[in-house]
Amino acid sequence: MRALHADADNIRTLFSRAMSDMYRAEVPQYGTLMELVSEVNRATLQQSEQLRESLDRSDELERLSLERHGAIRLGRPEELFNVRRVFAVMGMHPVGYYDLSAAGVPVHATAFRPIDDAALRRNPFRVFTSLLRLELIEDDALRAAAQRILGERSIFTPRTLELVEVFETQGYLTVAQAEKFVGEALETFRWHSEATVSLDVYQQLHDAHRLIADVVSFRGPHINHLTPRTLDIDAVQAGMPGRGIAPKAVIEGPPRRGCPILLRQTSFKALEEPIIFKRDDGTSAPGTHTARFGEIEQRGVALTPKGRALYDALLASARETDGIEASTRSYSERLAERFAAFPDDWATLRQEGLAFFRYSVTEAGAGSGQARASSVDDLIAEGLLRFDPIIYEDFLPVSAAGIFQSNLGSEDQRTYASNANRSAFEAALGAKVCDNMELYARAEQESLQQALLQLKSPHF
Numbered sequence: 462m463r464a465l466h467a468d469a470d471n472i473r474t475l476f477s478r479a480m481s482d483m484y485r486a487e488v489p490q491y492g493t494l495m496e497l498v499s500e501v502n503r504a505t506l507q508q509s510e511q512l513r514e515s516l517d518r519s520d521e522l523e524r525l526s527l528e529r530h531g532a533i534r535l536g537r538p539e540e541l542f543n544v545r546r547v548f549a550v551m552g553m554h555p556v557g558y559y560d561l562s563a564a565g566v567p568v569h570a571t572a573f574r575p576i577d578d579a580a581l582r583r584n585p586f587r588v589f590t591s592l593l594r595l596e597l598i599e600d601d602a603l604r605a606a607a608q609r610i611l612g613e614r615s616i617f618t619p620r621t622l623e624l625v626e627v628f629e630t631q632g633y634l635t636v637a638q639a640e641k642f643v644g645e646a647l648e649t650f651r652w653h654s655e656a657t658v659s660l661d662v663y664q665q666l667h668d669a670h671r672l673i674a675d676v677v678s679f680r681g682p683h684i685n686h687l688t689p690r691t692l693d694i695d696a697v698q699a700g701m702p703g704r705g706i707a708p709k710a711v712i713e714g715p716p717r718r719g720c721p722i723l724l725r726q727t728s729f730k731a732l733e734e735p736i737i738f739k740r741d742d743g744t745s746a747p748g749t750h751t752a753r754f755g756e757i758e759q760r761g762v763a764l765t766p767k768g769r770a771l772y773d774a775l776l777a778s779a780r781e782t783d784g785i786e787a788s789t790r791s792y793s794e795r796l797a798e799r800f801a802a803f804p805d806d807w808a809t810l811r812q813e814g815l816a817f818f819r820y821s822v823t824e825a826g827a828g829s830g831q832a833r834a835s836s837v838d839d840l841i842a843e844g845l846l847r848f849d850p851i852i853y854e855d856f857l858p859v860s861a862a863g864i865f866q867s868n869l870g871s872e873d874q875r876t877y878a879s880n881a882n883r884s885a886f887e888a889a890l891g892a893k894v895c896d897n898m899e900l901y902a903r904a905e906q907e908s909l910q911q912a913l914l915q916l917k918s919p920h921f
């Protein structure tokens with residue numbers, strides 16, 4: 462009998478569930494946050510029939526309760542290479558290059574996520590994956606020590622890598638192998654309350670940058686947060702204190718709008734957790750480490766290059782503070798004011814080419830026989846063609862830097878010269894990262910062609 466092949470989407474769902482269960486058991490506040498988010502989502506859907514219908518049409522409703530992203534920080538190029546192979550088994554591929562050195566964080570990153578529409582609809586689970594840039598540690602001796610310590614660890618269980626090889630040579634895993642794989646791969650992301658270094662070395666690494674200590678001092682890249690998707694981030698932010706959770710002061714990303722764009726995120730502070738450190742004489746020393754935090758996000762429409770340029774310009778102008786402005790007006794007010802220049806209705810966003818949309822045939826269109834209208838605009842005006850926002854599936858570097866920073870504390874604000882090094886990142890990864898704009902443009906184009914074909918429009 463032929464062994465049953467496991468489908469990559471199912472492996473990803475099994476894995477993201479296992480990760481969520483593990484994190485919920487380790488960080489009880491995550492469970493509380495998940496409850497709050499699902500209550501807010503339920504209430505939001507009850508209030509807006511239009512939103513519910515649009516999400517339903519785009520098959521977004523099903524995935525909403527599954528949806529989350531996580532983040533890990535790796536120490537060595539080989540770790541990045543192998544994590545790419547591990548995520549590939551789950552249908553997750555590197556999308557985008559994020560340089561965070563400009564923001565004072567000595568890492569660069571990509572996001573592993575599903576890339577085709579069908580897989581995204583099934584489960585969009587993604588992992589923001591950073592690689593530490595040891596070359597940014599100034600002290601030679603400390604850099605050499607960090608390199609040596611990292612060189613001694615292996616973050617994957619042997620069985621994980623064996624199963625990756627089985628997948629790569631035979632092209633699939635059986636259901637039984639997939640279940641084993643999920644359990645084994647999960648180990649890489651587990652929290653370790655024992656450090657691999659002494660308190661003294663930890664302190665030196667910490668003094669260089671808290672993030673360096675976080676990456677170098679442990680056996681593996683513990684998942685540092687898991688983020689559920691909410692339909693109303695302001696409501697969740699407001700509800701957090703009532704559940705004993707203290708959110709960070711400002712929500713990252715665009716302001717609240719009628720038509721959500723890109724991504725808005727907020728987090729609660731990292732927890733100080735007890736850690737056992739080694740002593741040279743073999744005894745142990747108690748200490749603490751702060752790494753894991755909570756985050757929530759609200760996702761909106763993906764912007765075209767033109768829309769993204771406008772977003773970046775408005776955000777930069779809101780963040781530019783001259784002293785007087787900063788003292789007299791709050792950041793949120795300034796943000797809202799600047800973003801008044803960003804159209805806030807779906808029709809204008811589409812007409813001006815600011816955002817990506819998924820086209821589909823309306824009921825009237827399906828029953829109308831051959832369409833006569835000769836342009837997309839006319840088909841829409843006649844009620845035969847409709848468009849729904851394509852959701853942004855990626856991250857925002859300025860927001861990511863804000864999230865990193867809010868968990869580092871002010872004593873950890875460093876400046877590094879901005880020096881993106883995408884080719885070094887891709888060399889470590891062993892692959893090129895995908896261009897997210899191409900993915901969105903293709904999804905839009907394919908939906909339009911499909912709809913026009915169905916309408917037998919002469920436009921096609």
Ligand code: OOG
Nearest residue numbers: 532589856860861864865
């Ligand atoms: C990752 C921070 C980035 C996001 O949602 O932008 C991130 C980290 O702290 O390791 O997860």
Ligand code: NI
Nearest residue numbers: 532589688756
């Ligand atoms: Ni995040």
